[in-house]
Each structure stands twice: as C-alpha cells, then as structure tokens.
Amino acid sequence: MNKKEEKTLQKFAAPLGLSVDGKNGVIYGEYEGYHVYLIQVNHNSYSFAVNFSLNKAGELPQQDEVKQIVKESKDIIDCVIQGYQVIYTLRGGMTVAKTVDKLGLSLQTISAFLHKLGYQDTCALCGTNESDVSLYTVEGSPAILCDDCFKKQQETISIQTREQRNVKEAILSGTVGAFLGSLIGAGAIILLGQLGYVAAISGIVMAICSIKGYELLGKKLSTKGIIIVSVIMLMMVYVGNRLDWSISVANYYTDVDIFYAFRILPDLIREGYLEGSQYYGNLAIVYLFSAIGAIPTIMSAIRERKQTQESYKM
Template identity: 40%
Template structure:
C-alpha cells in the first residue's frame, strides 16, 4: 500500500469513526448501531463499496426499497443484494481526498435510511442478529458471528487440506487445457470471419485453458499454469492460420485441409500479403497476452487469497487457519 493510500484511509477512518485493517486496507466499524465495511469496489476499482449485512424483522432486505433509495441518491452508482449482504457502490472516487466530504455525506445518508427502515445488523452466513465481526474468510471480506466464523474457518481448512493432498494428473490436465484452448480457437475463427481481432479471444483462451487444466488435472499448480500458457500460444497460431485457411478455401473453392497447408506457399508466391499476415498475427498475440496475463495474475492471486482467513479486529492474518 502506498503512503498516499494509507493517508487517505487514515483520513477517511478519522472522519467516519472507523478502524483501518492494516493488511487488507478495509475500513470497518459501527455507525448508528449498524456494522459496516468500507473498501475499494471490486466491480470498479475507482469507486468505494459500503457493505452491510442486514435483516428486517427476521427477513432479508427489501430490494424494492433499497432500489428506490439508490435511484434517488446521486452519490450512489449501483448496489447489490445477496441474501442479507447489501453492497452500495458509491460515486466518490477511492483515494480522492477532495471527495472525502461526499463519502462522509453519502455514508451518513445510507445509515440514516437503514436505521429509519428498522434494519438491524446480522451475520451474513446464518442471518442471526448476534454480534458480528468484520473478517476475511477465504479471502472474502465478510461480516460474521463468532459461531459462523469458527465453523466456516474449519470447513475452509478442511477444503484446503483436501486440495493440498489431491494428486495432480498432468496428462489429464493437458487434455483439459487443450479442450479449453479449442474453445478459444473457435472464438478466434468466429471473430476473424467477422473481421475482428479482439482481446476477447485471449480471455477465452486463458480462462478455458486454465480452468480446463484444473478441472481434469485435479488442481492448478505453477506447472499447470506454464503448460496452459504454452498451449495458449500454440493454439493462438493454429486458430489464426485456420481463420486464414477458411478465407482461402472460400476464395479458391478448395478444401480446408489443402488451404491450411498452402498458407506458407501462398505467402512465398505473394498471393497472400506476408506483411499483413504477420502483422495481424502479432496483433492477435498482443491481444491474447492482454487478455491472458490479467487472467493468470487474477488466478494466482485468488489462489493465495483463498488461504487467507482472519478477524480484522486482531489485524493478524493466519494463512489457511483462522484463530481458534
């Protein structure tokens, strides 16, 4: 975390009377009798998310009421409701010192609405109005009662132990990654025939090859990521050449197999423009990397975060094992 971000969090925490978690940078605390978390929005990194876990007379939050409020408030961009968990996406920019006043204003307005509506804080897992703590559960910011924290922590520990003991079948993983890449090849050909070269092809290749390896290989290790990346690069070329072969086959009314094999000959004979062919291939590789690299980074990050469980109050992270 940069010094500027730390200063921003300190100022917001002071103005809103919240506490900053040293590890995650999430602000947590209570306003108007409601437990809340304030953090950088995952759906849009520029915005701020205000998170509650709420119940109203034992029922889940009234979606219509919250929707109407969001529409009437210009400082709220969007919202989401998942059972008792309510997340408001606020308009003030995360990290903007000039908009802290707006952040304080809209937070107060949200809390006032919820208090007036008779909402109470509850555990986002069991829905009970027991005392809740802000915590990180398997990498996810959560508001949980002590009982659910303990239970989910034990469950997560067991899952991780089972995953760690699960053997990796490299051969099956390669088959899975290859099958995933075929979907990416289909995307390249489809978009190519429509006249587009898009990062979507890279995203499809990355996600499908990585997920394919994990699904059939048992787990996604660093070795699996490397194998999937090699297949990604190889299948990007196959997909690109296949796209050109389809165009050649249509033009010369030849078979697809003959057209695929004839691509180098047609370039040597200058029937196809070699410069255009190479330039478009480089462009596709660039888009593939643009799509694949963030996906891989996100996958690695999620794997690491899935092992993180701790209570924010303690500001102590214990990998794989919660505080028991």
C-alpha cells in the same frame, strides 16, 4: 487499501469514536451499545453502508419495523435485512466535514430508534444473547460474531483450505480441456478471419478458452499446466491462422480443396501467390493478442493460488 485511503477513512471514524481496519478497509467499533461496521459504498462519493447485527427478545429483526426509519430520515436511504444482519445505507455530504456531520447524525438517529424498539446487539450467525459478540474479519470480510461462531468459522475455513490444497492437478484431463478450449479459439480465428476482421479478438478468445479449459478439467493450474497450455496455444494459433488462409485459397481456386491448400500454403507464399508479409503479419497479431489475453488470466490464476484470506479479531 493504501495509506491515503486509510487516512481518509480515519477522518470519518475518529469523530464517531470508531476505528479503521486498514486490511479490509472498514470502519468499525461500538456505537451506543451496538457493534457496527461501515463500508464505503461508492468510492466516488461519501456514502456508507452501516451494518448492525440485531435481535429482539431472541427473535430475528422485523422487516417493517427496522425499515421504518428509512421513511423518516432523508439521509438514511436504504435498509436491507439478512438474517440477524441489518444494513442501512447512509447518504454522505459533498465534503469530508459535511459527511462526518451527516454520518454522526444518522448513526445517532438509527441507534436511538433501535433502542426504542428494543433491539439488542447479537451474533450475526446464531443470534445469541448469552455470550459477548465482537467484530471479526472472516476470510477478509468483516462480521459481528460471538466467540463460538468465530471459532466454528475458522475451523470450517481451515478444513476447506486443506481440502483445496489436497486437490491434485489432473494434467491429462487438463491438457484435453486446454485442447478443447483451443478449438474454440481456432474456430474464432477462422470465423473472424473469413469475415474479414483483423483477428485480434480471436487471440484473446484463444487464450481465455484454453486456460479455462485446462482449469475446468484439470482442477488446478500449476506452472506445468501453464507451460502445457502455452504450447497448445502456440500450435493452435498457427493451425487456426493457416486454416483460415487455406479456406480463402480454396474459395479462390475452385480446383483446390482446403486440405491441399493447407499443405501447399508455404509453397504458395514462396512462389508469390500469397503475400507473405500479410500472412505472417496476421499471424503475429493473433500471437500478440493471445499473449495479451493469456497474461492477465494466468496472473489471476497464480494470485488466486497464493491468496490466503485472513481471519482475525478486529
């Protein structure tokens, strides 16, 4: 989140005696004996979801009990229960100041209500009352956990990342995957071309299917993989486009079959039977849109590769 968004959250957090975590964009802290974190639900409005982790004499929260407050207050819109986690959605105001007032009131109402029912702060995973709970961020997501559960989570994560790192790229299978994907792309070029559409969309189909095909069978997309996929795409766009035109030629001249048309296509263009500018113009458009489809897909694959979500105590 950027500095401006963090500052806005600060305006809500400070009057409630809570803090802001700039990395994952949540408001968090202790409120009336409960560890809570608030997530802005909708960035166009000031509504928040406040997360509690609760038990009652060691038992899981009772749905009909904790939901009761939604009926009683018009600013508490919804209540969702996931194990020990209880999440209330709070209505905001039209302005920051009004929202601050509303949030304060709602939080007061909820915490008084929960205390009256006998609910205690607990770890969202094990529901313990034996050890202290704190607010953590686990792989970029906030969580109310005990020390033991956080340590266990961290161990699991580090094993998973190690396993992911050990996954070897299967270049041959990846190449097959990219080729199969590119066949779908070529099919799209031919189909849309035959239907008389400018083949822009088929370029995007080509890019996405080739890259996903590689990732699916190759398990990983390295720089080498990106180069292989790009070469396959370049070839298959050309083949797809030329086949599309060959089919049209074969349809027009009944004594010419598709494969013969494919072979003599350059001659047909040279001799003026086909409009060269149209042929190459169409090809250029498909190449352009293949690039438009490929760049964001490749970028997100690279980003995913680099991303290591952080885990820490807030």
